[in-house]
Amino acid sequence: MAAPRRDHRGIVDAAGLLAQVRFRRREPAEPLRPYLEHYWLIDWDLTQPYASHVVPHPSVNIVFQQFAGQEPFAEIAGIGLELFTQKLEGRGRVCGIQFRPGGFRPFAPGRPVSDWTGQRIRFPEVPLDADPHVVLGPDDEDARVAALDAFLLGLAPEPDPQADLAMTLADRIRTDRTIRRVGDFARAEGLSVRVLQRLFAAYVGVGPKWVVLRYRIHEALERAETDRDVDWAALAADLGYADQAHLVRDFTATVGVPPTAYATQGVQ
Missing domain, CATH: 2.60.40 (Immunoglobulin-like)
Structure with missing residues (x-):
């Protein structure tokens, strides 16, 4: 580590x-x-x-x-x-x-x-x-x-190969921006979508799609913190959103304000 x-x-x-x-x-x-x-x-x-x-x-x-x-x-x-x-x-x-x-x-x-x-x-x-x-x-x-x-x-944690697999897959989602669709990700890992979802529920606590979306929002939040002139359309495309409107919707639902407003004034 x-x-x-x-x-x-x-x-x-x-x-x-x-x-x-x-x-x-x-x-x-x-x-x-x-x-x-x-x-x-x-x-x-x-x-x-x-x-x-x-x-x-x-x-x-x-x-x-x-x-x-x-x-x-x-x-x-x-x-x-x-x-x-x-x-x-x-x-x-x-x-x-x-x-x-x-x-x-x-x-x-x-x-x-x-x-x-x-x-x-x-x-x-x-x-x-x-x-x-x-x-x-x-x-x-x-x-x-x-x-x-x-x-x-x-607490003496016991080795658990399924936990190891869940940690590896979740970390892959965090570090690989090309992972955007759960079905594609599951196939690339040699798993069915159902098996992947069950693994994440048991060992991560949320589904893989939720993890993908949450890391997208973290990236957008970090960019808003460090760059007050973010090209939101370009960032949306970079994060795998269909368009800027989808990024704005997810950001607003999670953070409480639209990304442009957050970049200029933060959360009140």
């Missing part, structure tokens, strides 16, 4: 968020790297409330959270189907585990990952034993990462 990525795909108004919080990605222990994207750590100390917005990745997260005036808690966050908004105020801290698409199932093999989709379920309602104080308590960042490593290694 490569080092944690340095882009901010999925974060709406990334520059605004980074001006308000300390955001870092950290690499997990070597045995965990096949399953994880990275750990993500956020700390803040705000004089005014701030609302962060994220277009979720097709990934399950386990999130340890400490908000001002609340007891720390942990939760499993299944793949979010809609724009996720979190209000931040006062002082707080979050330590998150982002699994690779397909990488969560070996840690919770008893149910399909689609069962978690759209859900945020707090411990101890889920059968994963962890003390949020142990993860969130240390001021030393390395100690927090070590606590996350110890928690996951204690």
Whole structure:
């Protein structure tokens, strides 16, 4: 696995968020790297409330959270189907585990990952034993990462060839822009569409078409963040849309504003 990525795909108004919080990605222990994207750590100390917005990745997260005036808690966050908004105020801290698409199932093999989709379920309602104080308590960042490593290694994930296949296919969708139609992708991988869809439901949590669309929106969002003069028609064609109108429709439905409006003013 490569080092944690340095882009901010999925974060709406990334520059605004980074001006308000300390955001870092950290690499997990070597045995965990096949399953994880990275750990993500956020700390803040705000004089005014701030609302962060994220277009979720097709990934399950386990999130340890400490908000001002609340007891720390942990939760499993299944793949979010809609724009996720979190209000931040006062002082707080979050330590998150982002699994690779397909990488969560070996840690919770008893149910399909689609069962978690759209859900945020707090411990101890889920059968994963962890003390949020142990993860969130240390001021030393390395100690927090070590606590996350110890928690996951204690779950002792079992090798699962189907999880490996799901991770490989999901990563191929992310990195290969020519993958646009599920039927073509399934045939290229020697699978039927039905088998591919069942694999993604069981191990990723959403269908392959949803993953294709979500990565398209991430790309469009990233371009809007870095280029205020995006040629949206050209980008739509590059991402495999039939026309610009389809990109505008998907972007607006996901982010909440049309891409041209977002590029000039962001999400309010």
